[in-house]
Amino acid sequence: MSIIRSVPVFLPLALLTVLAGAVVVGPLVWPIDPYTMDFAAILAPPGPGHWMGTDSVGRDVLARFLAGGRLSLSVGVIVMLGGLVPGAIIGVIAARAGGIVDMVLMRAMDSIAAFPPILLAMAVAIGLGGGLWTAVIGVIISTLPFFARLMRSEVLRIMSHRFVDAAESMGATPAFILLWHVSPHAASTMLVQCAAVFGYAIITLAGLGFVGLGAEVPTAEWGVMITEGMKYALTGQWWLTVFPGLGILVAVSAANLLADGLSATMGGRHA
Template sequence: MLVGLGLLVVLLVMALVLPLFWRVSPTAVDLSHALAPPSPAHPMGTDGNGRDVLARFNAGARVSLLIGLTVAVVGAIIGGTIGIIGGIRGGAVDAVLMRGMDAILAFPPLVLAMAVTVGLGPGAATATWGIVLISIPWYARIVRSEVLRIRSQQFVYAAVTMGASPVRVVRRHILPHLVPTVLTQAAGVFSYGILAMAGLGFLGLGVQVPTADWGSMITEGLEYALGGQWWISTFPGLGVLAVTAAAAIIADNGREAFSRPGERAGG
């Protein structure tokens, strides 16, 4: 857990604090210093247009972290609401909602995100909505499962017997018990959101120029990689690797920490 949090803190510092000291525009073109290797003047080198890779890395980090957070939060709100409604209402309502989630899950996630982005037009906003769409069933399924489990507990039966309304039961007795599950799922979705946006950016469907994005930076750097200019694509690639690994570590540790004693004992 501490390793994952440490990696995220480092990336957040680079994205939010370092630009206060490294005042270089990520879009400033200087062809006289194109393809310069890492040096004190350019710690991560420059790209084919002479743009500072460190400045672009920081800008890409801000974009990627914001998109990952947006996907995790919006997906949790929409998917969590669907899961709660399905788990509480049951019957035909639950069946219809879950069949809708199954329809989304029938498509490979990245392919569906690509289809949404192409249909609405390439860009950061449309790509984000495409990734949000594929995250909704992940939340809905796991929240519904937890709601069904919590509904079977004696304290819920006691609240219903005492005349508590469905809204009160959800607000006072179910939602608090869903928080650990949703937070753990959100860490994984946050990681996937950043990875998926990098993939869409690699294909030219995500963040558009001149805005910096890790995926597009990797794409731009590939044409120079065979010529020895490894730094253009390596540093954003390491950024994607670091943030996804950090979120995965947090998600795994959170799942273990929040697991029920009986489940943990049973393996």
């Protein structure tokens, strides 16, 4: 077993919980508007008055870090659920219908999966005009094959078990079997995929924000904060990029470790 897979599940889960709690409760402890400019404190280094320093127009970096964390984590959940629900439905329909329906749906998923996810998300964001929510739509579309193909394989695997045959022989309807037999058994595998997609969504949306196709200036978002701080990276103002970068690193690493830990705990099935 690899070192990553030996990490207990509760550690990355606790890390994500602490990060989420910090960005939610943080404004109560640090009630500074992330968009308020203070031209008397431009590019101030981290210190007692500004624990993470200030940016090029005097905005408090800690306040923007907390606001960006709330946005990034919330959007990660939206992408995760936005890909899970339609993707799982497509997978169930393909597995149960079979034949031409299965072929058409899976070829459609293959067509989406043929594009590198980040390029597909960029193409959708550009086609819809740019901005945070168009980027979200692009990332959701790129996650559909992950969920659809996994759900299809899980339904086919579970439907081959004898307890399903027993339920059918007792007169159980297909809807009852899917709800009470297939869904509980597929939930663990889909949970692993959700954790992986959550981390993927955060880093992809930050990347889109970095290249100007996601959240836009002056929105407090980690990718945008890194973009704004890059011009000062070589002049000593390290805090402008380091802190949002650490936020992304912690969130994505914890999500990936959680996915690996869940996969190992649930029998080694990969998302």
